[in-house]
Amino acid sequence: MDAPPPWKRPDEWPLPIFTDRLELRFPRHEDAQQLFDAVDANRAAIVQWMPWPKTENLSVGQAHYTIESFVRATKHDLPANLPIFIIDRESGRYLGGTGLHDFHPDRHQAETGYWVVQDRNNEGICTEAVIGLTEAAFRPQAEGGFGLRRMEIRCAAANVGSSRVAEKAGYVLEGTLRSHYWVEGKGWADSLIFGTTVDTWTKP
Ligand SMILES: CC(C)(COP(=O)(O)OP(=O)(O)OC[C@H]1O[C@@H](n2cnc3c(N)ncnc32)[C@H](O)[C@@H]1OP(=O)(O)O)[C@@H](O)C(=O)NCCC(=O)NCCS
Known part of the structure; x- marks a missing residue:
């Protein structure tokens, strides 16, 4: 059986994505103050x-720099990281970040x-964002x-909140990378x- 041709990015990135409460969209320069405030x-x-x-993002100026690099990433055929902001549809507030990265065109795969x-944790915001993004990722x-055709999420084994998001969004635990990375003050940890x-x- 012949391998399918490598994945190529769509002519237009399929954004924004709207879910019940969220808009998932590309960063804009006018987001710099909100990005700095939220990260800080x-x-x-x-x-x-x-x-x-x-x-x-140690200052608003640096947040502009981050956003400029994000805007440039959206122009690439195969960006190292395709950044996506999670925005509250009702208030327009920046609630966090997601995106697609580690594209493997031969596997038609990416990671999020x-x-x-x-102050908005444990309201299902992240799960809603990941479900919306995964739905768009798999849509032809x-x-x-x-x-x-394949999506991955990697997280620290100790990051229970992140693991729960993956599970609630319909992802399956496929493996443990033992003693995978160094945690300051703690030592080697699993992913x-x-x-x-x-x-x-x-779709859950
Ligand atoms: C992980 C993170 C993105 C979750 O965002 P969120 O919007 O709160 O996620 P959701 O509300 O969709 O789901 C969180 C789930 O984790 C659970 N959870 C969170 N912290 C937990 C903990 N310490 N122990 C057990 N469960 C925990 C919540 O109860 C919830 O599960 P439930 O619905 O079954 O009760 C957020 O906490 C975060 O930004 N953390 C810091 C950055 C980070 O870790 N990013 C991921 C790196 S891989």
């Missing part, structure tokens, strides 16, 4: 699991990651989707890989 208020919570707030502001390009495929995923 949540820096310690995010840094436990993701290193970037240590060095990024996420964070949500602490001819029907306005990304046309991917989990969750996955789902276009043939097996059903």
